Every structure is written in C-alpha cells, then in structure tokens.
Amino acid sequence: MQLSSQEQLRYSRHLLLDKIGEAGQLKLKKSHVVIVGCGGLGCPAALYLAASGVGELTLIDADNIELSNLQRQILYKTNHLKRSKVQTAANQLQALNPEIKLNTIENTVENADFSALINTADIVLDCTDNAASRYFINRACWQQQVALVSGAAIRGEGQLMVFNFSEQSSPCYQCVYPDLSEENLNCSNAGVVSPVLGIIGSMQALEAIKLLVDKKSSQQNKLLCFDAWQMSFHQFNLIADEHCKICGKNE
Amino acid sequence: MKITVNGQAIELTQAQPLLKVVEDFGALAPFALAVNGQFVPKSQHQAFVLNEGDMIDILSPVQGG
Numbered sequence: 001m002q003l004s005s006q007e008q009l010r011y012s013r014h015l016l017l018d019k020i021g022e023a024g025q026l027k028l029k030k031s032h033v034v035i036v037g038c039g040g041l042g043c044p045a046a047l048y049l050a051a052s053g054v055g056e057l058t059l060i061d062a063d064n065i066e067l068s069n070l071q072r073q074i075l076y077k078t079n080h081l082k083r084s085k086v087q088t089a090a091n092q093l094q095a096l097n098p099e100i101k102l103n104t105i106e107n108t109v110e111n112a113d114f115s116a117l118i119n120t121a122d123i124v125l126d127c128t129d130n131a132a133s134r135y136f137i138n139r140a141c142w143q144q145q146v147a148l149v150s151g152a153a154i155r156g157e158g159q160l161m162v163f164n165f166s167e168q169s170s171p172c173y174q175c176v177y178p179d180l181s182e183e184n185l186n187c188s189n190a191g192v193v194s195p196v197l198g199i200i201g202s203m204q205a206l207e208a209i210k211l212l213v214d215k216k217s218s219q220q221n222k223l224l225c226f227d228a229w230q231m232s233f234h235q236f237n238l239i240a241d242e243h244c245k246i247c248g249k250n251e
Numbered sequence: 252m253k254i255t256v257n258g259q260a261i262e263l264t265q266a267q268p269l270l271k272v273v274e275d276f277g278a279l280a281p282f283a284l285a286v287n288g289q290f291v292p293k294s295q296h297q298a299f300v301l302n303e304g305d306m307i308d309i310l311s312p313v314q315g316g
Contacts, residue, residue, distance in 0.1 A: 041316040129316040154315035171290075177312045178293050179281045192315055223283070223290065225310065236285040236308065241292030 001026055007099060011053050024213040025053060031212045032056040034118055036109045036137055037127035038085040039063075040197030041151045041204065043075040045125050048205035050093040050100055054212070057093065058103040058121070059086045060112050072194040109133050118146045123208050126150040126173075127201065131180035138173035141165055142247050147211050148173070151204040156193050156228035158200035161238070162207050164220045171221060171240040172247040196228050256307045269299035273309055283310040 003011065003025060014020045014028075033054050035042050038061040049057060063085050065076045075089045086104035094102055105112045109128065114137070118124055124146055126137045134150070141148040141163070148163045150173055163170050203224070210218040223236045242250045252263045256276045263272065269291065273284060284291045285308040291299050301307075 037316050039316055127316045129314065131312075131314055134314065152313040152316055154313050157311075157313050159313045175292060176283050176290065177281060180312055180314065181281070190315070197316075223285075223310065234308070236288055236290050236310070238290045239292065241294050243292070243294035 001030060003029070004099075007053070010097075010099070014052065019217065020209075020213055027212050028053050028209065029055040031123070032058070032121045033123045033125060033208055033212075034058045034060065034121045035125045035127055036060045036133065037129065038073075038075070038089045039069065039127065039129060040072040040192065040194075041127035041153065041201040042125070043073045043089070044198045044201035045127055045151070045205045045208075046089060046093055047075065047096070048202055049208060050097045050102075052205070052209055053097065054100065054208070056101040056103070058105065058117065059089055060105045060107065060109050060114075061085045061089075062106060062108045072192065072197045074198070110136055115140050115144060118144050121146055123147045123149060123211055125204050125208060127204065131177075131182060134173055134177075134180070138163075139246050142172050149204045149207050149211070151200045153196045153200045154190050154192055156196060158196050158226040158228070160200055160203050160207070160219070160224040160226075161222070162211070162218050162220050164211070164215060164218070167220075169240060170247075171238045172244060174246040175241040175244045175248075176223060176238060178241070178244065193228050196226070199226060199228075252301070252303050254301055254303075254305045254307060257309055258306075263301070266300065268297050269301060269307070270296040272301065273307060276309070278309045281312055283312070284308070285310060 090102040145165045150161045
C-alpha cells in the first residue's frame with residue numbers, strides 16, 4: 001500500500017512528524033476504528049479520525065438528530081433535524097475526506113452484531129451515554145482483545161481511559177466502575193458544557209491515533225479526569241481488579 | 252494520623268479501613284477510589300490500610316457522551 005500524491009498533500013502535516021511520518025500514515029490508512037455513539041463525543045472524535053486519514057470508520061447510533069443535540073454535536077446542522085445521525089455523520093465525513101471508507105449501523109450497539117464487527121477492527125471508541133452500553137462494549141472488547149478508548153463527559157467534567165486488551169494485565173472498564181446503575185446522570189438530565197465534549201472526544205481520537213501508530217506511546221491503564229471550571233487534569237494509575245466479574249483472574 | 256480526602260485534611264484518631272474513611276467523608280456509591288494517585292480496586296476498599304500522609308481521591312463516574 002502506498003499514499004497517492006493527493007494523499008501525500010492531504011496528510012502532509014502528519015508526514016512532517018517524526019512520530020507519524022509516511023509509515024505512520026500508512027498504518028492509519030490500513031486501520032479500522034469503530035465509533036459507538038455519534039453524539040457529543042462521537043462527532044469530534046469521528047471528525048478528527050476522518051480528517052487524519054484512518055482508512056475505515058464504522059459509526060453506530062440508533063438516534064435521529066434533535067434540536068437539543070446541536071448545542072454540542074458538531075457534525076450536525078440545523079437543516080439536518082430528524083435525519084439519522086449515522087447517515088448524516090457519514091455524509092459529512094465523506095465530504096471531508098473522500099479517501100476513507102465509512103460504514104454505518106443505524107441501531108443500538110446491543111443489536112449491531114458487535115462482537116463479529118469488532119473482530120476485524122483495530123480500536124473501539126466508546127462515545128456512548130449510558131452504563132449498560134459501556135458495560136456491553138467493555139465486555140465485547142475484552143473478549144475479542146480489541147483496544148478500547150473510553151470517553152465520558154457530564155456538566156463540566158470529563159474522563160478518558162485507554163484499555164489495551166492485547167496485554168494480559170490490562171484492567172477493564174468494569175474494574176474501575178463495577179457498580180453503575182441506570183439511574184446515574186447523563187447529559188440529558190444533568191447538562192454539559194459544550195466544549196468539554198470537544199476536549200474529551202478529541203483526546204479519544206488522539207489516543208486512537210497513538211495506539212494505531214505506536215501502541216507504546218498511548219495513555220494506557222490511566223484514568224484522566226478533566227475539570228472544565230478549574231481547567232485542570234488529574235491522572236490516576238489503574239490496575240485490574242482480580243475479582244472483576246469480567247476480566248478478574250480470581251473469578 | 253493525618254490524611255487528605257479530595258484535598259481536604261482529615262485527622263484520624265485510629266487506623267481505619269479506606270472504605271470507612273470515605274463513607275464517613277460522605278461519599279455515596281458509585282465511586283472509584285485512588286490513594287496517592289494509584290487506583291484501589293473495589294475488592295480492596297475494605298482491607299486497604301492507610302498510612303500517614305496518604306492522599307485519597309474519591310472519583311465519581313462520568314457516563315455522558
């Protein structure tokens with residue numbers, strides 16, 4: 001596989017980087033990233049991955065675009081109201097970068113034949129808004145040993161975690177938050193400052209690119225907490241819970 | 252024994268399990284815990300022994316997207 005002259009020009013600012021260069025750009029071109037949730041996090045993450053030249057993106061979301069989405073879901077315009085999120089997102093992303101392949105699944109992740117789908121994927125981005133989907137995605141990625149980049153945001157807070165399940169010692173999402181219930185807060189009932197989604201979603205795209213180009217450079221096994229009002233980042237080192245009901249060695 | 256919880260100084264008169272300290276502080280489940288920047292898995296919350304100067308962070312889950 002080679003980069004065409006058009007791609008050489010399109011990706012020239014990546015090609016200038018020691019840490020990406022032509023070899024890294026070709027890795028991106030050969031890669032398949034699955035983005036679950038095309039809302040506040042999924043929009044910026046998908047925009048950056050498409051612009052960056054990740055060769056294949058699969059978008060999963062069952063929802064249509066609503067007026068209250070437009071405050072933060074930056075792929076969608078006012079004339080897109082009531083249309084499918086994944087179809088609209090795919091159209092926008094294809095216009096941004098005709099060199100990449102886009103797949104859409106207009107369904108919930110639970111009904112997307114997800115395990116079979118991610119079998120051929122390099123990375124999954126969890127951009128969903130509820131605990132049940134997060135647990136479902138985590139279990140599938142752990143079983144298939146597909147790297148998971150988990151992002152979340154609410155009010156003025158954001159969190160980022162990267163799980164490289166090809167490593168035996170990797171913790172999983174369930175190790176960190178084993179007892180979430182459905183009653184917990186989401187953006188619809190608690191609100192969220194719009195650019196926080198851009199910060200966390202962009203970091204998900206960045207970590208995906210780092211994983212694809214050079215696994216060692218990524219932010220694995222850490223929980224990064226962002227506070228918008230303090231403009232502060234705090235980082236915590238994660239370890240697996242040996243009693244975790246998904247990945248636990250003693251379960 | 253002096254420790255901090257979410258940056259707030261706390262004086263413990265006797266050694267106490269991590270879980271009791273954060274519950275007395277007012278933490279409501281669900282939460283994750285870290286001591287000195289290291290995540291402590293839930294299965295160790297009860298048994299974890301605190302030391303002088305330990306810095307505890309109570310981390311609330313964020314699920315929105």
